[in-house]
Amino acid sequence: MELHLTVLFFAAxxxxxxxxxxxxxxxxxxxxxxxxxxxRAEYPALGSQRLLTAVNxxxxxxxxxxxxxxxxxxxxxxxxG
Amino acid sequence: MELHLTVLFFAAxxxxxxxxxxxxxxxxxxxxxxxxxxxRAEYPALGSQRLLTAVNxxxxxxxxxxxxxxxxxxxxxxxxG
Amino acid sequence: xxxxxxARLETTSGFCxxxxxxxxxxLIARSFIPEECGATVxxxxxxxxxxxxRETLHLVYESYESMALKxxxxxxxxxxxxxxxxxxxxIHRLGRLEIGETSVVISVSAPHRRAAFEACExxxxxxxxxxxxxxxxxxxxxxxxxxGETA
Amino acid sequence: xxxxxxARLETTSGFCxxxxxxxxxxLIARSFIPEECGATVxxxxxxxxxxxxRETLHLVYESYESMALKxxxxxxxxxxxxxxxxxxxxIHRLGRLEIGETSVVISVSAPHRRAAFEACExxxxxxxxxxxxxxxxxxxxxxxxxxGETA
Numbered sequence: 001m002e003l004h005l006t007v008l009f010f011a012a013x014x015x016x017x018x019x020x021x022x023x024x025x026x027x028x029x030x031x032x033x034x035x036x037x038x039x040r041a042e043y044p045a046l047g048s049q050r051l052l053t054a055v056n057x058x059x060x061x062x063x064x065x066x067x068x069x070x071x072x073x074x075x076x077x078x079x080x081g
Numbered sequence: 082m083e084l085h086l087t088v089l090f091f092a093a094x095x096x097x098x099x100x101x102x103x104x105x106x107x108x109x110x111x112x113x114x115x116x117x118x119x120x121r122a123e124y125p126a127l128g129s130q131r132l133l134t135a136v137n138x139x140x141x142x143x144x145x146x147x148x149x150x151x152x153x154x155x156x157x158x159x160x161x162g
Numbered sequence: 163x164x165x166x167x168x169a170r171l172e173t174t175s176g177f178c179x180x181x182x183x184x185x186x187x188x189l190i191a192r193s194f195i196p197e198e199c200g201a202t203v204x205x206x207x208x209x210x211x212x213x214x215x216r217e218t219l220h221l222v223y224e225s226y227e228s229m230a231l232k233x234x235x236x237x238x239x240x241x242x243x244x245x246x247x248x249x250x251x252x253i254h255r256l257g258r259l260e261i262g263e264t265s266v267v268i269s270v271s272a273p274h275r276r277a278a279f280e281a282c283e284x285x286x287x288x289x290x291x292x293x294x295x296x297x298x299x300x301x302x303x304x305x306x307x308x309x310g311e312t313a
Numbered sequence: 314x315x316x317x318x319x320a321r322l323e324t325t326s327g328f329c330x331x332x333x334x335x336x337x338x339x340l341i342a343r344s345f346i347p348e349e350c351g352a353t354v355x356x357x358x359x360x361x362x363x364x365x366x367r368e369t370l371h372l373v374y375e376s377y378e379s380m381a382l383k384x385x386x387x388x389x390x391x392x393x394x395x396x397x398x399x400x401x402x403x404i405h406r407l408g409r410l411e412i413g414e415t416s417v418v419i420s421v422s423a424p425h426r427r428a429a430f431e432a433c434e435x436x437x438x439x440x441x442x443x444x445x446x447x448x449x450x451x452x453x454x455x456x457x458x459x460x461g462e463t464a
Contacts, residue, residue, distance in 0.1 A: 156445055160460065161441060208353070
């Protein structure tokens with residue numbers, strides 16, 4: 001079974017991917033790290049820059065297991081203030 | 082020879098003396114401490130409350146020697162802010 | 163600045179917001195004057211002309227808005243737990259900002275000023291580490307996303 | 314608040330003032346936005362309803378004005394010497410103040426916020442120890458001159 005996921009890109013990550021968001025389908029059991037591998041392969045312009053990850057508006061680590069309709073956000077270190 | 086001095090009273094010191102300022106004449110060689118002794122004797126309502134002293138708008142200690150026309154200010158500990 | 167143009171999140175200890183309108187430091191600083199308090203400490207952060215030796219023309223802030231509001235709300239709750247303060251307001255501006263314009267205001271009211279200073283400084287430091295807001299520096303010879311402050 | 318109604322003293326690192334008019338925190342906070350700076354920290358001190366368990370009706374501040382201005386000017390110069398800051402403004406209100414009204418505003422602009430927080434806190438602490446300004450608390454059952462903060 002496949003999960004329907006949405007990936008959001010911000011700031012430098014949006015510039016590198018050329019996208020603000022896109023749907024992604026991954027196998028059940030996929031983690032945040034799998035999403036990262038997927039987008040790094042799809043968008044080589046992301047290079048090796050450090051990306052922070054959030055799931056459904058909360059920071060989440062790479063081993064976080066995803067569920068149907070999760071929204072995963074990717075962004076470089078924050079710089080507000 | 083006598084010195085012509087002005088003594089200023091603020092806040093609780095003004096309330097106790099009933100004055101904002103008054104001229105005082107003391108002998109040459111008088112110090113800030115002499116002014117304090119003089120006003121404490123003149124205005125017993127000052128009691129033993131701690132008084133800070135300034136000469137010509139600068140804090141000055143008790144042994145500060147006074148000169149003609151000096152302006153001596155007396156006030157209880159400050160409480161601005 | 164009109165408060166109704168701000169995307170806001172309220173918590174028991176104050177509120178936070180995001181807006182593209184210019185920020186009114188005085189209005190934010192005086193959002194709360196709790197009766198048990200005697201002091202409010204306010205941090206006004208604004209656009210510097212020179213950063214690491216380069217001249218900035220203007221800045222652009224973007225944000226993951228829904229998450230940024232939640233994270234700012236958490237900062238307020240954590241600060242209220244760790245410091246003896248009464249109310250906190252955090253407002254961050256988004257979009258294009260010119261030199262000297264305010265990007266963020268953090269205002270903390272407390273019974274005693276020591277806690278207000280401590281909480282305000284902790285809030286700006288932690289906001290810069292955690293809240294998903296991103297600053298693009300536009301220079302005369304190019305532009306780049308700011309690397310932010312290291313934690 | 315009109316700046317022309319303020320008894321002012323300018324120094325190379327800012328200015329200080331005394332006024333019987335109500336204070337505008339935002340106006341004071343934004344008096345200086347130096348180009349090398351990114352942050353201004355502002356302390357807004359105001360009238361608390363309860364002091365040592367008694368309810369204050371209002372306050373009256375009086376001052377040895379000429380000396381108070383000189384002392385505030387010295388505080389600015391000392392802070393500029395000890396902390397890496399750019400500009401300081403200190404305005405203290407005099408006369409009668411109601412609950413919640415601002416009695417003092419101290420605003421410090423600095424290249425880096427750490428120095429602004431430190432200098433602002435040092436300034437309010439030292440002002441309370443040194444500047445000849447006197448607060449009378451008027452309670453429902455009497456009035457008294459505040460003993461101030463011990464050094």
